[in-house]
């Protein structure tokens with residue numbers, strides 16, 4: 001029954017695209033209350049793994065649970081959907097709605113009372129500094145604004161587990177501090193955050209648990225200290241994935 005105690009548990013999830021094994025029988029456990037960082041080189045399989053973990057992508061095989069509620073093989077149970085907030089990568093949001101309209105419709109689709117949706121929408125727009133863009137269509141949002149309204153959409157229904165693909169990407173420093181404050185409050189209230197990131201310093205600063213993924217496999221996972229093992233996370237990451245600095249620059253810039 002250990003599935004019931006983990007915020008996210010993944011058992012042997014696998015996904016192939018043609019000849020590419022994007023996720024290679026991955027096992028992963030994220031304890032309740034953790035700030036979990038998923039790191040790995042480009043193409044390591046992070047987005048594919050997280051997409052399967054939240055029910056957005058069908059695995060070839062394997063199981064996943066959110067707070068003990070099955071995501072796979074029982075795709076997207078109501079209990080799992082209620083527990084989960086998702087900020088996916090490559091957000092595809094309705095471009096002809098304003099941010100407030102998006103939150104309004106998402107809230108109603110989730111069965112929330114209109115008054116609660118309105119109050120939370122107002123608070124989210126204020127806190128995320130999107131009030132000035134109240135009449136702006138999402139299609140006209142900047143990349144960072146889209147990320148912020150995506151986070152608002154992920155948190156509107158009060159999930160206990162937030163899965164966020166690069167939540168700080170394209171977000172300005174002031175907004176990044178706001179996002180951090182929101183995540184801190186979410187964690188303090190007993191929530192669990194699972195985020196992917198390429199910024200090792202950020203992961204090292206924020207996360208208490210980390211997994212390093214490469215070629216679809218978990219190379220190391222555990223607490224931050226277990227994973228970095230006396231090194232900086234950047235050094236541990238480079239050692240684990242076997243990264244070498246390029247031996248030369250571009251030939252046409254060399255004298």
Ligand SMILES: Nc1ncnc2c1ncn2[C@@H]1O[C@H](COP(=O)(O)OP(=O)(O)OP(=O)(O)O)[C@@H](O)[C@H]1O
Nearest residue numbers: 017020021022040041042043044045046047048049
């Ligand atoms: N829809 C798809 N069709 C074909 N191949 C795919 C598809 N999605 C992902 N892949 C492949 O699966 C592998 C893992 O991709 P994925 O996007 O999960 O990596 P990632 O770790 O998120 O990368 P990045 O850090 O660059 O965002 C890559 O080889 C990628 O080309």
